[in-house]
Amino acid sequence: MIIKVLFFAQLKDAFGVGERTMEAREGTTVSEFIQSLFEETAVARLKGLPMLYSINEDFVDENQALRDKDTLALLPPVAGG
Amino acid sequence: MYITRQPIAVEAFLKEKPSASYGASVHFIGTVRNHQDGRSVKKLYYECYKSMADKQIAAIIDRAKHTYGVNRIRVSHRVGWLEVGDVAIVIEVSSPHREEAFTACRAVIEEIKKKVPIWKKEVYEDGTSEWIHCSHTAEVTS
Numbered sequence: 001m002i003i004k005v006l007f008f009a010q011l012k013d014a015f016g017v018g019e020r021t022m023e024a025r026e027g028t029t030v031s032e033f034i035q036s037l038f039e040e041t042a043v044a045r046l047k048g049l050p051m052l053y054s055i056n057e058d059f060v061d062e063n064q065a066l067r068d069k070d071t072l073a074l075l076p077p078v079a080g081g
Numbered sequence: 082m083y084i085t086r087q088p089i090a091v092e093a094f095l096k097e098k099p100s101a102s103y104g105a106s107v108h109f110i111g112t113v114r115n116h117q118d119g120r121s122v123k124k125l126y127y128e129c130y131k132s133m134a135d136k137q138i139a140a141i142i143d144r145a146k147h148t149y150g151v152n153r154i155r156v157s158h159r160v161g162w163l164e165v166g167d168v169a170i171v172i173e174v175s176s177p178h179r180e181e182a183f184t185a186c187r188a189v190i191e192e193i194k195k196k197v198p199i200w201k202k203e204v205y206e207d208g209t210s211e212w213i214h215c216s217h218t219a220e221v222t223s
Contacts, residue, residue: 009128009200010212054198057133073130073198077214080127080134080158080199081111081170081190 001026001068003033009076011051014043024066030055031062033072049076083138084131084199086161089168097173099153105179107186111170113163117213121206127160127169130198134158141192149185151176156189160199 003024007015024033030053038047052075053060066072091110099106115122142154153175163169170193174186193199204210 006130008130008198009202012128013212054130054133057130057136073133075130075198076200076212078195078198079201079213080129080197081194 001066003066004069004071005037006071006073008074010046010049011043011074011076014046015040016042026068028066029062030060030064030066030072033066034062034074051076082135083156084129084134084158084160086159089157089159089171091168091171094155094157094171094173097155099173099175102177103152103175104177105182106173106175107179107182109170109172109186109190110168111190113165113167113169115165117203120203122165123204123206124162124164125204126162126202127158128200128202129160131160134197134199137197138193141189141196145174145185145189145192149176149181149188151181151185154185154189156193158193158197158199 001024003022005020005022007018012018038044053062054073054075055064055066055070095108113125138156138158142156145151145154151174153173155173156170158170159168172186172189174182174189176182201213202210203213
């Protein structure tokens with residue numbers, strides 16, 4: 001299945017892009033997907049960054065299973081206002 | 082909707098008067114300050130997940146109206162590059178009486194700081210820059 005992944009702030013800097021389209025195995029959870037994503041050398045130093053996740057603009061738990069065509073956003077600690 | 086890349090027209094925002102039945106309007110204006118943890122801030126960059134940020138602010142407004150019984154809440158948050166002194170956010174809360182307006186306004190800005198997907202990069206006078214970590218308490222609703 002195809003997943004759109006969005007990166008923001010320090011993650012966008014580290015991945016070098018704000019968005020990626022990636023393949024994932026059916027039934028993959030957010031945490032499984034993230035684990036494989038952070039194996040990339042360029043972003044390994046950010047592995048411990050506290051993050052929240054959203055799928056299609058709603059906050060989700062890391063145990064949530066991804067579905068085809070989902071938009072997964074990795075949300076580092078926010079600082080608006 | 083609530084997020085803008087343009088400078089916030091504060092005077093125009095304040096001029097928009099609420100209904101005659103409201104006796105209290107509380108405004109919060111957040112500006113870019115020139116220091117953070119002892120470092121001199123030159124400017125900052127707000128990055129945003131705009132579609133989700135608009136949804137989150139709408140949800141915060143709905144919750145505050147329901148929780149505090151206030152009638153009108155308006156929010157405008159600027160993103161992109163901001164200089165020291167620029168207005169980053171304006172909030173208006175109007176209600177028949179002042180007490181709930183003050184309480185709701187405080188609640189709205191605190192929730193925006195914690196739950197809305199907006200990130201801040203500070204650029205310092207010495208040329209360095211840093212993404213700022215605030216708290217992270219958004220609720221997972223599904």
